[in-house]
Amino acid sequence: MKKFPISLHIDPEAFMPATPEEKESLVVMRDSVSFWKDGLRRLFRNRVAVVSMAVILVIVVFAYILPAFWPYSYEQQIRGSENLAPFTFSEQELSRVEAGEKVFPHICGTDKLGRDFAVRLMMGTRISLTVGLVCAALVLLVGSTYGAIAGFAGGWVDNVMMRVTDILYTIPDILLIIILAMVLRDPLKNLATVDGFRWMQTVGPNLIAIFIVFVLLYWVGMARITRSQVLVLKESEYVTAARAMGAKKGLIIRRHLLTNCIGTLIVTTTLQIPSAIFTESYLSFLGLGVAAPMPSLGSLATDAVKGMNTFPHLLLFPAIMISVTILVFNLFGDGLRDAFDPKLKN
Amino acid sequence: MAKYIVKRVAMGILSIFIVATLTFFLMNLVPGGPFVAEKSISAEAQAALAAKYGLDKPLFQRYLTYMGDFVRGDMGVSLRQRGRTVSDIIFSKFPVSARLAGIAVVISLLLGIPLGCLSAYNRGKFWDSAIIVFATCGIAIPSFISSVLLLYLLGSKLNLLPTVGLNTLASYIMPVTALAIYPTAYITRLMRSSLLDVMGQDYIRTAKAKGLSNFKMIFKHALRNAILPVVTYVGPMLAGLMTGSFVVEKIFTIPGLGREFVSSIVNRDYTMVMGTTIILATLIITANVIVDILYKVIDPRINLK
Amino acid sequence: MKEKLLEIKDERLSFFTPAGEVKALNGVSFSMEEGEVLGIVGESGSGKSVTAYSIMGLTAFPGRLIGGTIRFNGHQVDQMKEKDFRKMRGNEVSIIFQDPMTSLNPVYTVGNQIEEVLKLHTDQTKAERRARAKELLELVGINEPEKRLKQYPHELSGGMRQRVMIAIALAYEPKLLIADEPTTALDVTIQAQILELMQELRKKLGMSIIMITHDLGVVASMCEKIAVMYAGNIVEYGTTDEIFYQPGHEYTKGLIKSIPQLGAEKVERLVPIEGQPVDLMNPPKGCPFAPRCDRCMKICLSEKPPETVLSDTHYAHCWLRQKEEYEKGAADGE
Numbered sequence: 001m002k003k004f005p006i007s008l009h010i011d012p013e014a015f016m017p018a019t020p021e022e023k024e025s026l027v028v029m030r031d032s033v034s035f036w037k038d039g040l041r042r043l044f045r046n047r048v049a050v051v052s053m054a055v056i057l058v059i060v061v062f063a064y065i066l067p068a069f070w071p072y073s074y075e076q077q078i079r080g081s082e083n084l085a086p087f088t089f090s091e092q093e094l095s096r097v098e099a100g101e102k103v104f105p106h107i108c109g110t111d112k113l114g115r116d117f118a119v120r121l122m123m124g125t126r127i128s129l130t131v132g133l134v135c136a137a138l139v140l141l142v143g144s145t146y147g148a149i150a151g152f153a154g155g156w157v158d159n160v161m162m163r164v165t166d167i168l169y170t171i172p173d174i175l176l177i178i179i180l181a182m183v184l185r186d187p188l189k190n191l192a193t194v195d196g197f198r199w200m201q202t203v204g205p206n207l208i209a210i211f212i213v214f215v216l217l218y219w220v221g222m223a224r225i226t227r228s229q230v231l232v233l234k235e236s237e238y239v240t241a242a243r244a245m246g247a248k249k250g251l252i253i254r255r256h257l258l259t260n261c262i263g264t265l266i267v268t269t270t271l272q273i274p275s276a277i278f279t280e281s282y283l284s285f286l287g288l289g290v291a292a293p294m295p296s297l298g299s300l301a302t303d304a305v306k307g308m309n310t311f312p313h314l315l316l317f318p319a320i321m322i323s324v325t326i327l328v329f330n331l332f333g334d335g336l337r338d339a340f341d342p343k344l345k346n
Numbered sequence: 347m348a349k350y351i352v353k354r355v356a357m358g359i360l361s362i363f364i365v366a367t368l369t370f371f372l373m374n375l376v377p378g379g380p381f382v383a384e385k386s387i388s389a390e391a392q393a394a395l396a397a398k399y400g401l402d403k404p405l406f407q408r409y410l411t412y413m414g415d416f417v418r419g420d421m422g423v424s425l426r427q428r429g430r431t432v433s434d435i436i437f438s439k440f441p442v443s444a445r446l447a448g449i450a451v452v453i454s455l456l457l458g459i460p461l462g463c464l465s466a467y468n469r470g471k472f473w474d475s476a477i478i479v480f481a482t483c484g485i486a487i488p489s490f491i492s493s494v495l496l497l498y499l500l501g502s503k504l505n506l507l508p509t510v511g512l513n514t515l516a517s518y519i520m521p522v523t524a525l526a527i528y529p530t531a532y533i534t535r536l537m538r539s540s541l542l543d544v545m546g547q548d549y550i551r552t553a554k555a556k557g558l559s560n561f562k563m564i565f566k567h568a569l570r571n572a573i574l575p576v577v578t579y580v581g582p583m584l585a586g587l588m589t590g591s592f593v594v595e596k597i598f599t600i601p602g603l604g605r606e607f608v609s610s611i612v613n614r615d616y617t618m619v620m621g622t623t624i625i626l627a628t629l630i631i632t633a634n635v636i637v638d639i640l641y642k643v644i645d646p647r648i649n650l651k
Numbered sequence: 652m653k654e655k656l657l658e659i660k661d662e663r664l665s666f667f668t669p670a671g672e673v674k675a676l677n678g679v680s681f682s683m684e685e686g687e688v689l690g691i692v693g694e695s696g697s698g699k700s701v702t703a704y705s706i707m708g709l710t711a712f713p714g715r716l717i718g719g720t721i722r723f724n725g726h727q728v729d730q731m732k733e734k735d736f737r738k739m740r741g742n743e744v745s746i747i748f749q750d751p752m753t754s755l756n757p758v759y760t761v762g763n764q765i766e767e768v769l770k771l772h773t774d775q776t777k778a779e780r781r782a783r784a785k786e787l788l789e790l791v792g793i794n795e796p797e798k799r800l801k802q803y804p805h806e807l808s809g810g811m812r813q814r815v816m817i818a819i820a821l822a823y824e825p826k827l828l829i830a831d832e833p834t835t836a837l838d839v840t841i842q843a844q845i846l847e848l849m850q851e852l853r854k855k856l857g858m859s860i861i862m863i864t865h866d867l868g869v870v871a872s873m874c875e876k877i878a879v880m881y882a883g884n885i886v887e888y889g890t891t892d893e894i895f896y897q898p899g900h901e902y903t904k905g906l907i908k909s910i911p912q913l914g915a916e917k918v919e920r921l922v923p924i925e926g927q928p929v930d931l932m933n934p935p936k937g938c939p940f941a942p943r944c945d946r947c948m949k950i951c952l953s954e955k956p957p958e959t960v961l962s963d964t965h966y967a968h969c970w971l972r973q974k975e976e977y978e979k980g981a982a983d984g985e
Contacts, residue, residue, distance in 0.1 A: 014950035015974050018941070022952055045669065170361040172630040174589045175607075175623050176368060182611055183372050278488055285490040285593055286608055298488075305494055305597075309502050319491045327486035548753040555709060555748075556768045556819065557741035560733075566767075570758045645758065 039263070042339040049335025052328040059325055063125040071104040072116035074123040074295065081106070082114040086313055108317050112307065120295050121317055127296040128277050128325065131207070135214040135276040140269045142215055143222025144261075150223070151230030162227070165220045173217050177279075180216065181288040184209035204294060210283070214276050225268055229261045263340035270336050274329035281322050297322045351639055358635045365627040366416070366620070370409050373616050412620065421624075422617040426610070432621035435606065440625070442512060443595065443602035447587040449522050454529035454583070459576065461530075462537020467564065469542065477534060484531025490593040493524035497597060510599045521598045525590045529583045533576055541572040570644075577641055581634035588626055656724060656826060656859055657683040657706065663718035664698075664705060673931045675701045675714065677883040677939075683876075685826070688853065688860045690870030690891075692906065693880035696928055699863045702880070703829045706861075707744055708736035724826050742772040745820035749832040751812035755804035761788075761815050762800030768822045787818040790855075792848055810841035814848065821852065827859045834869060846873060867910050871895065876964070879903050882929045882939035889965030899959065899967030902940045938970065946971060 043049055067074070081090040086109045093103045108117040150161040188205035191197050277297075283289040284298025295303075297318045304314035393402070403411075415422065421432035465477040500520060501509035508517040544550065545568055553567045591604035599605075603622060610618035664676040676698050683689050691699040704710055706723055708731060721728035724743055726735070748754040755764060765784040769775055775783065781800070788796035791814040804812055813833060820828055830849065834842035850873060853860060862874055870877050870891065877894045879887040879902065887900040898904045905924040926943035935941060941951040951970050959972035 015948050015970070018947045018949050018952055022949065167357065167361050167364060170358065170631050170634055171365050172585045172588065172627050174585065175627055176365065176372070178592075178608075178611060179369060179372050179619070179623070183375050187375075274486070281488050282490060282589070282593065285488075286596075287612070301491060301494070308494065308498050312498060315494060315498065319495060322491060323483070323487045326488075327483060330482065330486055548748055548750060549756040551709065552748060552754045552816070552819070553756070553767075555707060555740055555746045557737045557739070557771050558767070559737060567756050567759075571756070 039340040043335055046335045046338060048331050049339070052331040052335065055324070055328040056332060059125060059129070059328070063122055063129050067119055067122045067126070070116075070119045070122070072106075072119050074115065074119050076115060078110065078114040078116070080114070081110050083112050083311060084110040085311075109311075109313055111303075111314060112311075117314060117317065120300060121297075121321060124295040124297040124300045124318060125321055125325070127207070127294060128280060128298070128322070131210055131214070131280045131296065132273040132277040132325075132329070134211055135218070136269045136272040138211060138215045139218045139222050139272055140265065143219040144226040144265060146219065147223035147226030147228075148230055151227040151234065154234075158227075165223055168220050169224075177213050177217050178283070178286065178288060181209060181213050181283055184212060185288075206289070206294070210280060210289065213283075214279065217279070218272060218275070222268060222272070225264060226261065229264055233260055267333060267337040267341055270329065271333035274326040274333070277322065277329070278326055297325070347642070350642070354635050354638055358631045361631050362624065362628050366413065366624050367409075369620055369623045370412060371405070373614075373619050374405055374408075416624070421621040424610075424615055424618050426613050426615040426618070432617050435618065436603065436621055436625055439601060439603045439606050442600060443591050443604055446512070446518070446521055446525065446594075446600070446602065447584070447591060449518065450525040450529065450587055450590075451580075451583065453522065453526045454533055455576075457526075458530045458533025459537050459573070461534040463541060463564065463569070465534065465538045466541035466545065467560075477538070481531040481534040481538075484527050485535070487527065489524050489528060489590040490597065492527050493520070493594050493597040496520045496524055512598075512600050517598075521594050521600060524594050524597075525587055528590065529586060532583070533579065536575055536579055537572065540575045541568055544568045544572040547571070574641065574645055577637060577644060581630070581637045584633045585630045588630065654725070655682045655722075656685045656687075658722045659702070659706075659719065660721075661719040662702065662705065662716070662721060664701060664710065664714060664716050666714045668713060671932050674934055675883050675931060676705075677934060678719070679880075679883070679885055680719075681878050681885055681888055683827075683859055683861070686857055686859055687876060688862065688874045690862045690864065690874035690877045691880055692864060692867060692870055692877060694865055694928055696882075696931065697880040698883040699880050700831050701883075703746070703831060703861055703863055706827075706829070707740055707746060708733065709740075709746070741768045741825075742823035743825055744827040744829065745823070745825045746829040746831060747813070747816050747820050747833045750836045751809055751816050752836065754816055755812055757804055759803070760800065761802055761804065761807070764804075765800070765815070765819055765822060768819055772823050783822070784818075787822055788815070790821065790852070791815070791818045793818075808841075809837050810844060813837060813841075813845055817845075817848065817852070821856065824856055825858055827861065829861045829863070831863045832865070833862075835864070835866070842869075849873065867906055879906070882934060883931060884939060884968065886940065886969070887965075887967040889961070889967075893962065893965040897961070897965070899961050899965065899972055900940075900969045901944045901946055901971065903967075905943075938968070948974075 072078070078090070080092045084090060084106050086107060087105050088109065089097060089103060089105070097103050106116050106118065108121055111117055111120065146161065146165075150158045153161075185206065188209050192205045280289055280296060281298030281301065284296050285302045287302075289296055289298050300318035301315055301322065304311065304318065308315045412422070419433075421436075423429070423431050424435060427435065461477050461481070465474045465481075468474045497509055497520065500506045507520055508514060509520075511517060512521070541564070545564075550563060550567055553563045558567070588604065591602060592608050593604075594600070595602040595605035596608060603626070606618065607622040607626065609615075610622060659682065660680050662676050662679040663674075666673040666675055679698065679702055681689075691702065693699050701710070701714065705716060706721060706728060708728070710716065716729055719729065723739075726739065731739075755761070762781070762784055765787060766777075766780045769780045769783055773780075784800055785796045788799055793799055793811060793814050799807070799811075799815075804815070807815065817833075833849070834845050837845060846869060849860070860873075862870060864870060874891055877889060877891055878885045879894065879900065881902050887894065887898065887903050889897075889899070893899075894903060895907065898907060902924070905922070908922040909924060924943060929935060929939050929942070935952070936955075937953050938944070938947075938951040938956050941947045944951065948970055954970075956968045956970045956973065958966050958968055959976060960966050961972065
C-alpha cells in the first residue's frame with residue numbers, strides 16, 4: 001500500500017530548497033528573558049503577591065505620608081475629647097460644628113489623654129515599619145558581609161567564623177535579647193546627651209537600642225544563608241569555567257556570585273521585615289520596646305490592654321494593623337521567593 | 347555516632363556557659379541595683395545589704411564565685427523574694443510552664459502535621475486554600491495579640507472561660523490556644539511544603555509505578571521523608587513557646603517560670619535572672635541537642651559511624 | 652490477526668502550564684508485538700519519556716491526554732482511571748527510571764522496597780516474599796543478596812541500585828518493561844553491564860521492552876525496532892538495520908552522523924546537528940525539523956510531511972522521501 005497524498009499537479013516550486021531566511025522566520029522562539037524580567041513577570045502574575053504589594057503601598061502611604069496632612073498631631077492632647085469612640089465628637093467639638101466650623105472627625109476615636117487615635121496609629125505604623133525596614137537592612141549588611149567573607153575565605157577562617165555562628169545559633173537568643181534590650185536603654189539615653197552623639201536624640205535612643213538588639217538577634221541566620229550560597233556558587237561549574245577563562249576575582253564576584261545570590265538575599269531580607277515587626281511588638285508588650293511618647297504598634301496595643309473592656313477599639317486597631325502588616329509582608333516575601341529564588345524555579 | 351554525640355553535647359555545654367557569662371556581665375551593666383527602688387532604706391543599710399549579698403566585691407570575683415557555686419548546684423538566694431533560694435522558686439514554677447508548653451507542643455504536632463498533609467494532598471483544591479489561609483494568618487499574629495483578643499472575646503465579652511490562673515481544666519484553653527496557634531500554623535506550612543517537595547521526588551514516582559495506592563504512597567513513602575524538617579523544627583518551637591510563655595503567663599496571670607523571668611528582669615533580681623536564664627537556656631539547648639541526634643537516627647542516609 | 656501488545660494511535664498530550672499549553676505529543680502512533688524490543692530515540696524534550704509514561708498513567712501534573720487511543724494488553728488505557736492503573740502497574744507493565752540514585756526511597760531497606768511490590772500483587776507470606784526478593788537479587792546479578800536486602804539504598808553503588816530497580820521492575824514478570832534511559836546516569840563500564848543484564852533477562856523472561864534513550868549505541872545493540880522522535884512526533888520508524896543503513900529522515904541521518912562510527916574506514920569528523928530544539932508551545936506549522944534541516948524545502952515550512960512507507964516495517968515523515976516517490980512515480984508513469 002502506497003500513500004500518495006500529493007496530486008501530480010503540485011507546484012514544483014514547493015520542492016525548491018528553502019532559503020535560510022525562510023527557515024529563520026519559522027523559528028518562533030520565546031525571547032530569552034533576563035533573570036529580573038523573568039522574575040518580575042512571575043511576580044506580577046502571582047495575584048496574592050500583587051495584592052499584598054498594593055496593601056504594603058497603602059500602609060506605607062498611611063504611615064509616612066498621611067500624618068503630614070492630618071489635622072491632628074500624634075502628641076496633641078485635645079482637652080475634653082478624651083476617650084472618644086470612633087467617629088464621635090466631644091461636646092466642645094459638637095458646639096464648634098454647630099457654629100459652622102469644620103471639625104475633622106476622629107476616625108479611630110481618641111485615647112485617654114485626648115489624642116487623636118488615627119494619627120497615633122499612623123505614627124505607630126511608621127515606627128514599626130521603620131524598625132522592620134532598618135533592621136532588615138542592617139541584618140542584610142552585617143549578615144551577608146560576614147557570610148560572604150567566611151564563604152570566600154574558606155579554610156580555617158571559614159571554620160572559625162562558622163563555629164562562632166554555630167554556637168550563637170544554639171543560644172536561645174530571646175533571653176539575651178530581653179536582657180540586652182534592658183541593658184542598652186539607659187546607657188544609650190545617657191550617650192545621646194553627650195556631644196557628638198546628639199543626633200541620637202532625633203532618632204531616639206530606644207529605637208537605636210532596638211536596632212542593635214535586632215541585628216544581634218538575626219544576623220546569624222543571614223550569615224549562614226549567604227555563606228552557603230557563596231559556597232554553592234563557588235563550587236558551581238560556571239564559576240570554575242569563568243575562573244578557568246581567567247576572569248578576575250572581582251569580576252567573578254560581581255558578575256556571577258552577586259547576581260545569583262541576590263534573589264535569595266532579597267527574599268530573606270523581605271521576610272526579615274515582618275519578623276522584626278513581630279519581635280518589636282513583642283518587646284513593646286514586655287515594656288522593652290520603643291518608649292512614649294513615640295508610639296509603636298506594639299506599645300499602642302499594650303497600652304490599650306488595661307482598658308480593653310471599655311475601649312476595645314483602641315486595642316483592635318493596632319492589633320489588626322500589626323497582623324495585617326506582618327501578613328502582607330509575609331505573603332509578599334513568599335511571592336518574591338517563588339518568583340526570584342532560582343532554586344525553586346521550575 | 348558516639349563521637350558525634352560527645353561533640354554535640356560539648357558544644358551544648360559551651361553554649362550554656364556562654365549564656366551564663368553573657369547574662370552575668372550584661373545584668374551587672376544595668377544601672378541601678380536591686381535595692382534602689384526601696385527608697386526607705388538608708389545608704390548604710392543599702393551598703394550592708396550589698397555586702398551581705400556580696401555585691402560590693404569586684405565584678406570578676408563575683409563572677410567566679412557565682413559560677414563556682416552554680417556548678418555545685420547552688421544558684422543563690424533571690425534578692426527580692428527574701429528567704430527563698432533561686433532553685434526553690436524555679437522548681438516550684440517550672441512544672442506550671444512545662445505543662446502549658448507540653449500541651450501546646452502536643453496540640454501543634456497533632457494538628458499541624460495532619461493539616462499539612464491534608465493540604466498537600468488536596469493541592470489546589472478548596473481545603474488546601476482554606477488551610478493555607480489559616481496557616482498564613484496564624485504566623486502573622488503575635489501571641490500577645492491572640493492572647494489579648496481571646497481574653498477579650500471569650501473571657502470578658504462572652505464570659506465563657508476563666509481569665510486568670512490555671513485552676514480548672516477550662517482555664518487551660520485560652521493560654522494553650524494562644525501558645526499553640528503559631529507553632530501549629532508553622533508546622534502546617536512546613537509539612538505541606540515538605541510533603542509537596544517529597545511528592546516530586548523520583549522515589550515517589552517509583553512507588554507509583556509499582557502500583558501503590560495514593561494512601562500508601564503518602565503514608566509509607568512520603569511522610570517518613572517529609573517529617574524530617576518537622577523534627578528539626580522542634581528545637582525552635584520550644585524556644586518559641588518559651589518566648590510566648592513570657593507574655594501568655596503575664597496576660598493570664600499564670601504563676602509560671604516565664605512570668606518569673608520577666609518580673610525578675612524588671613525588678614533587677616540578679617540571681618533570679620541568672621538562674622532562670624541559665625535554666626531556660628539549658629532546656630532549649632538540651633532539646634536542640636536531642637533533636638539533632640534524633641534526626642540522625644531517623645534519616646539512615648546520615649552515617650552513624 | 653493476534654492483537655498487538657501495545658497499540659498507540661494518534662496520541663496527543665499537552666502540559667497545561669501557567670505560561671501556556673506545551674504540546675508534548677502531537678499525534679504519536681506506533682505498535683509493538685509481544686516479546687519485541689523497541690527503542691525510542693530522540694533528544695531531551697522530544698516526548699520519548701512522555702509517551703512511555705502515558706502507557707502507565709504516570710503522566711506528571713499538569714500533563715493531560717487530549718486525543719488518540721492507547722491499547723495495552725487488552726486494556727483501553729486512554730479510558731482508564733487511576734484505580735485501574737494501580738492494578739496494572741508493577742505487574743503487567745513496570746518501569747526503570749533514569750537515575751537510580753534518587754529512584755529508591757532513602758529511608759527503607761532494599762528488601763522492604765522489593766517485597767513491597769510482591770505484597771501488592773501477590774498473597775505470598777512474608778517468608779515467601781523474602782525468598783522471592785533474594786531470588787530476584789540473584790537474578791539481577793547481585794551477590795550476597797541476604798546482606799543486600801537489609802541495606803539502605805545509600806549503602807549501594809549506582810550500578811547496584813539500578814540492578815535493584817530492575818529487580819523491583821521484574822518482581823512480577825511484567826509483559827512490558829519500560830526502561831527510561833536506564834544507563835544515562837551510570838559510568839560507561841557499568842552501563843555495559845546493565846545493558847548486558849537486560850539482554851540476558853529478556854532472553855530468560857521473554858518480556859517486551861521499550862528502551863528510551865538518546866544514545867544510538869544503546870539501541871543498536873539491544874533493540875529490534877527503533878522509533879525516532881522529534882518534537883512530539885515519531886519522524887521515523889523501522890527495524891534497527893533499516894534505521895541505521897537506510898535512514899529515511901534527515902534528522903535520523905543527522906543523529907547517525909553525530910555518533911562515532913566504530914571501525915570506520917577513515918577518521919570521519921562527527922557532525923553535530925545545528926540549531927535549537929523547537930519550542931513546543933509554538934510548534935512550527937510544517938515539518939518540526941525544518942528549521943534545522945540542511946535540505947529543507949519550501950513545502951517543509953508550510954505543510955506537515957505525510958507518512959512515506961519505505962518498507963513493510965519502515966516509514967518516515969519527510970517531504971524529501973515524498974518527492975522521491977513522486978519522481979519515481981512520474982518516471983514509472985512515462
